[in-house]
Every structure is written in structure tokens, then in C-alpha cells.
């Protein structure tokens with residue numbers, strides 16, 4: 030699952046889609062994941078990174094990661 | 110190195126400057142304590158969900174309401190509306206403060222007697238008083254508020270068989286400029302049936318007419334409606350005096366003052382729109398004082414205020430069971446409490462606060478209860494901080510009607526706790542158990558045995 034190429038992201042969680050002009054804000058966990066996605070990290074790498082930085086177990090992460098993808102998809106921020 | 114506090118990842122679209130349909134966000138602070146007692150410890154000790162009532166807030170509300178009226182009018186009496194919340198400990202806080210009891214059924218009547226309310230300080234309202242109820246009320250010298258002609262005639266014939274002359278009032282309904290008009294209770298003022306009932310009572314010689322009652326509606330937002338009601342009751346009282354030389358003792362204006370909850374569909378929160386008790390007191394008392402009674406003939410003013418005295422003293426503490434996304438992308442949070450114990454979520458957009466720290470990120474969401482029913486929706490759309498499974502929430506202003514209209518559906522009704530003036534919690538109604546429910550059931554012998562092996 031990849032972010033669309035032209036999506037702009039910032040460390041502070043700001044996301045901008047130049048194709049539509051829509052902007053979004055992400056919370057810190059969301060923003061970390063999106064930056065890792067933008068760096069083309071694998072799911073395993075993203076998971077390792079987040080679960081070591083934040084107080085969350087693997088199964089909670091899996092569920093929430095899927096949920097974040099659904100949010101990105103709903104907002105047309107993912108490659109088809 | 111300690112790990113950072115985790116929060117579910119979310120993104121939120123920024124629509125600069127636009128009010129969205131989820132309204133403005135109001136949940137700015139976590140509510141970790143109620144009257145100094147930690148929400149966490151209450152849930153640990155009493156389970157989740159649990160109702161919590163603040164005795165301090167109840168007494169404060171009562172004393173404020175009494176002050177509003179007594180600083181404007183010499184003779185005022187409150188009567189606690191049992192149906193609003195008839196847990197005995199709740200009733201007794203108000204009785205300790207000086208409130209009489211107002212009941213609408215034999216069940217409530219006996220509850221009030223058992224709480225130690227003297228019979229002559231109980232007002233018996235409602236369309237459904239059995240013959241036994243009437244006999245008890247007569248024996249105890251309670252104030253019987255007659256609702257309809259059938260009741261009036263049966264009371265008269267009852268009094269022909271026993272040697273008693275009970276104290277009665279009639280309930281009057283009327284046009285106060287608020288629609289829909291509540292005309293199904295009592296006798297109508299405009300069409301003359303109230304006056305007709307009064308003549309029947311006086312003519313019978315069997316009953317002592319001592320007062321007039323009205324309850325014009327509930328969650329009334331217009332103090333002016335009470336001016337109209339008060340002046341119509343004063344008018345009837347005046348006629349009793351002039352035409353029958355009968356001096357009535359009291360006017361009872363019922364309940365109906367709003368609490369500060371937000372009615373569904375209103376744009377602004379209740380805290381910004383609801384008139385204060387002072388405004389109602391001003392409207393009512395100036396009407397009576399200006400009506401033209403002599404000072405010694407001024408009626409006792411009785412009020413049966415319910416929700417305005419208890420709503421904001423009640424909280425429901427609960428926990429998040431799950432988060433979901435709906436097919437249309439909306440976020441849904443499932444709580445461990447549903448409309449079975451929060452009947453008022455059909456009327457109000459109840460404020461919900463998280464009970465632990467959260468970040469400034471919020472999500473627009475639907476809040477559901479745990480019942481397997483589509484109607485089990487606590488908030489259709491609310492902006493809340495991100496809640497995780499197991500997080501606790503506090504629902505505000507649930508003290509009125511929920512603990513009487515709750516349903517035993519699928520699950521047991523939870524514990525109810527009162528926090529006293531010294532910040533000590535007391536269990537005032539324990540959670541139901543399976544045995545409580547099944548002890549009411551009977552199994553026909555031929556159904557006792559089942560064999561599914």
C-alpha cells in the first residue's frame with residue numbers, strides 16, 4: 030500500500046494533496062506512520078518502528094494500521 | 110527509555126472556517142474526578158457502567174431553587190417528583206432539605222410513605238389511582254389531585270361509604286401559548302370543564318377543595334408560559350372565593366423547568382440557551398403577587414420541580430468496548446452502556462467527556478451502546494478525542510428519568526453510587542443479578558426438563 034506520489038507531508042503532521050487542494054492534519058502516531066510510508070518502508074519496518082517508540086502491542090497496532098489505511102483510502106491519498 | 114503514550118493514528122480533513130455538522134467541540138477537559146473521587150477508582154470498585162450522583166450538587170440545586178422563589182414570594186413549598194428519580198437515598202436528600210413528596214402511582218405513594226414522608230405531605234397526582242390507593246390517601250390525609258371526571262365521581266361515591274372528607278385539588282390543563290398543548294391530563298380551563306369540576310366538588314359536599322394544580326409540560330423554555338398558567342389558576346381561585354366563598358390554600362404549578370442539557374436538534378448547547386430558575390420564579394411570583402389577592406389570602410405556591418434539581422447531579426461512567434469504521438467511513442465508538450440505561454439519549458445530545466488525558470486530536474464519530482439493536486445510539490454525531498478500547502468516559506447530566514425509566518434488557522441494571530458531602534461514595538442501589546430477575550419467573554412443570562444431548 031503506497032501513498033500517492035505527489036502527496037506532501039510534514040513532520041508536524043500536515044498533509045497536502047496538490048491534486049485536489051485538500052489538506053489534512055494527522056496526530057503524532059499517524060504522522061509517523063505516514064512519513065515512514067513515504068520513505069517506502071515495509072509494513073514490518075513500520076510496525077517495528079512504531080511499537081518500539083510507542084506504548085502499544087502488536088495486535089493493537091495491526092488493527093489501527095489497517096484503519097489508518099482505510100482513512101487514507103477514503104480520502105484518496107493512496108495509490109490504487 | 111520509556112515509551113511514548115500511544116494514540117490511534119488518525120488524519121482529519123481541514124476545512125478552514127466551516128462549521129461542520131458535528132458542531133463545535135465542547136469536550137476540552139478530561140473529567141477524572143467527580144466531587145473529588147477518582148473516576149478510575151469508582152469504576153474499579155463499582156464496575157462499569159455505573160451511575161454516580163453528587164449529593165452536594167443536589168443540595169446546591171435545591172437550595173438555589175428555594176432561594177429563587179423564597180426571596181420573591183412568602184409561601185413556597187417544593188414536593189419531590191418521585192418519577193424523576195425515586196431511588197430512596199435520592200428522595201431522602203430532598204426530604205431532608207424540606208421537600209414534600211409528589212407521586213403518580215400507588216407504587217410511588219407507598220415508596221414515599223416508607224421513606225417516612227408523612228401522609229399529609231404527599232401529593233397524589235396522575236390518572237391511575239386504584240380504589241385502594243384512594244382509600245390509603247384518604248386515611249393518610251394526603252392531597253389527592255383529581256385528574257378526570259371518572260376519578261371525581263368514584264371518589265365522591267367512595268366518600269359516601271366512609272366517613273371522611275378528603276383534601277383534594279384538580280389538575281387543570283390550559284393553553285399557555287406552548288404547543289403541542291398537554292390537554293390529556295386534568296380538566297381543561299378554556300372549555301370550562303375545570304370550572305365545572307370545581308362546581309361538582311363543591312356541590313357534592315363530600316370533598317374539601319383546597320388547591321389547584323397544573324403541570325404544563327416538561328423542559329419548558331418559556332418562563333412566560335408559567336405566567337399564563339399562574340394567572341389562569343389565580344383566576345379559578347378568585348372565582349371560588351367570589352362565587353362560593355371558598356378560600357383555596359394553594360396553587361401547585363407542577364414541574365417542567367429545564368435542566369442544562371442540550372435538546373436534540375438545537376444548534377447551541379443548553380448551557381447557553383436555558384433560562385435560569387430565577388427567570389421562572391420571577392414570572393410566576395410576579396403574576397401571583399400582582400393578581401390582586403389580599404396578603405393574608407395569598408396561596409401557598411407548590412412546585413414539583415424534577416429534572417432541574419437532579420439532572421446535573423447525575424453522571425454515568427462507562428468504558429469503550431470497541432472502535433469501528435462504518436461502511437461510509439464514519440468512525441463509530443461502542444460503549445458498554447446503551448439506551449437501555451440512558452433513556453434520555455432519545456431527547457438529549459448528552460455531553461460525553463473522556464476520563465483520562467488525551468491530545469487535541471479529535472474525530473467525528475457516532476457513539477453506540479452495546480445492545481444488539483439499531484436504535485441503540487447514544488450520540489449520532491459528536492466530535493471526541495481519540496478513545497481506545499478500555500478507556501473510560503463520563504456522561505453528564507443524566508440524573509433525571511434515567512434511573513426510573515431504565516430497562517432491564519439483555520443485561521442487568523448497574524450500580525448507583527452517591528457521593529456524600531464529605532466525598533465518600535455510598536452504594537445506594539446495587540446492580541441487579543441474574544437471580545433478581547429469574548426469581549420473578551415461574552417454570553411450568555412440563556417445561557422443566559430439556560434434553561439436547
Ligand SMILES: Cc1ncc(COP(=O)(O)O)c(C=O)c1O
Pocket residue numbers: 190192193211234324326327328363364365366413414415416417509
Ligand atoms: C405531575 C408532574 N409533576 C412534576 C413533574 C416533574 O417534571 P419536571 O421533571 O419536568 O420538572 C412531572 C413530570 O412529568 C409531572 O408529571
